Amino acid sequence: MTTLPPIALFDMKAQQALIRAEIDRRLASVLDSGRFINGPEVQELEQKLAEFAGCAHAVGVSSGTDALQIAMMGAGIGRGDAVFLPAFTYTATAEVPLVLGATPIFVDVHPGTYNIDIDDLKRRIALVESEGRLRPAAIVGVDLFGLPADWPAIEAICAEKGMFALDDAAQAFGAALHGKRLGRWGHATALSFYPTKTLGCYGDGGALLTDDADRAELWRSLRTHGEGKTRYEVERTGMNGRLDTMQAAILLPKLGLLGDELAARTRIAAAYNQGLAGKVQTPVTTEGAEHAWGLYSILVEDEAARARVQEACKAAGVPTAIYYPKSLHRQPAYAAAHAEGISNAPELPVAEMLCRRIMSLPMHPYLTEAEVARVVAAVAGAV
Numbered sequence: 001m002t003t004l005p006p007i008a009l010f011d012m013k014a015q016q017a018l019i020r021a022e023i024d025r026r027l028a029s030v031l032d033s034g035r036f037i038n039g040p041e042v043q044e045l046e047q048k049l050a051e052f053a054g055c056a057h058a059v060g061v062s063s064g065t066d067a068l069q070i071a072m073m074g075a076g077i078g079r080g081d082a083v084f085l086p087a088f089t090y091t092a093t094a095e096v097p098l099v100l101g102a103t104p105i106f107v108d109v110h111p112g113t114y115n116i117d118i119d120d121l122k123r124r125i126a127l128v129e130s131e132g133r134l135r136p137a138a139i140v141g142v143d144l145f146g147l148p149a150d151w152p153a154i155e156a157i158c159a160e161k162g163m164f165a166l167d168d169a170a171q172a173f174g175a176a177l178h179g180k181r182l183g184r185w186g187h188a189t190a191l192s193f194y195p196t197k198t199l200g201c202y203g204d205g206g207a208l209l210t211d212d213a214d215r216a217e218l219w220r221s222l223r224t225h226g227e228g229k230t231r232y233e234v235e236r237t238g239m240n241g242r243l244d245t246m247q248a249a250i251l252l253p254k255l256g257l258l259g260d261e262l263a264a265r266t267r268i269a270a271a272y273n274q275g276l277a278g279k280v281q282t283p284v285t286t287e288g289a290e291h292a293w294g295l296y297s298i299l300v301e302d303e304a305a306r307a308r309v310q311e312a313c314k315a316a317g318v319p320t321a322i323y324y325p326k327s328l329h330r331q332p333a334y335a336a337a338h339a340e341g342i343s344n345a346p347e348l349p350v351a352e353m354l355c356r357r358i359m360s361l362p363m364h365p366y367l368t369e370a371e372v373a374r375v376v377a378a379v380a381g382a383v
């Protein structure tokens with residue numbers, strides 16, 4: 001039926017065309033200097049990331065997952081600790097506490113925002129406290145699809161309970177809440193530079209953001225095997241978690257485009273919202289939030305409707321994806337931890353409902369108006 005070329009779910013080529021010469025020049029400069037580890041591009045990027053977020057310190061690391069791990073290691077999270085996190089997120093959020101010997105406690109999410117549900121969070125903290133086997137140690141708030149979690153509420157709980165507040169902003173760099181960009185909420189903010197994130201490199205990379213100078217210094221030590229003031233003094237158990245100079249060189253020109261790209265994402269999301277209103281449940285933006293639109297995810301009636309819409313989209317050259325088809329507490333790798341964390345844990349009905357009904361549409365800053373119209377027509381024609 002259609003002879004139009006397929007639309008990209010994410011598009012890295014259109015962006016690359018704008019900055020290819022600058023990337024080539026930056027990479028050539030790294031090749032000439034030979035400073036592949038901790039080269040000057042890493043410090044330059046760290047400074048610019050902190051400036052963009054409006055925070056005091058940025059520390060480049062090897063991935064978003066390693067950013068979460070270094071933050072939790074720095075907070076002393078380990079055996080006997082309960083780490084509260086949403087059940088509806090990417091696997092990395094849950095994997096890190098387990099790697100460190102801690103226990104993830106899966107929390108249900110809010111049906112409108114898809115982010116951690118504060119009432120359910122409080123309920124599960126109370127259950128862990130009353131059972132007395134684990135110490136409530138940390139809350140990981142995930143800004144799913146680019147929408148900031150309820151940070152004032154998470155911060156208040158952490159302050160009251162003496163818990164560590166970690167922002168998994170892997171999908172949300174550039175988002176803001178009440179005039180404050182992510183990077184300044186909680187004790188630490190983890191970013192991922194996986195290629196399809198709002199700021200992506202051409203491989204793996206990540207960063208940690210904070211306003212606390214001591215915390216940033218600790219992270220620098222942890223990313224370099226726990227080294228002390230001199231290179232061969234090992235002060236603590238760390239890891240090899242540095243950001244490559246090559247990736248920093250690629251990220252610098254990309255960071256220069258991020259402001260415009262966030263504006264384009266916002267414009268495209270508004271066009272989707274308008275075109276799809278009343279046909280599917282479109283994503284909400286909460287009061288005071290600036291959404292980064294890392295992904296644009298809608299809810300359809302049920303699994304059968306989703307299969308139908310995906311099929312119609314595919315036929316029209318419109319790719320779709322499902323983030324996420326399975327709640328983490330149902331994953332084989334985490335089911336045992338879920339069963340151990342709280343005996344007879346309450347159900348997670350919203351996470352499971354979202355897994356049946358959610359689907360993501362193409363979202364990148366270089367979608368044209370005509371492409372957005374094609375996506376809207378394909379979805380609207382099939383629901």
Ligand SMILES: *Cc1c(COP(=O)(O)O)cnc(C)c1O
Nearest residue numbers: 063064065090092170171192194
């Ligand atoms: C992508 C992602 C991560 C992991 O980032 P990597 O750089 O791939 O390790 C962690 N949490 C969330 C929510 C993510 O989307």
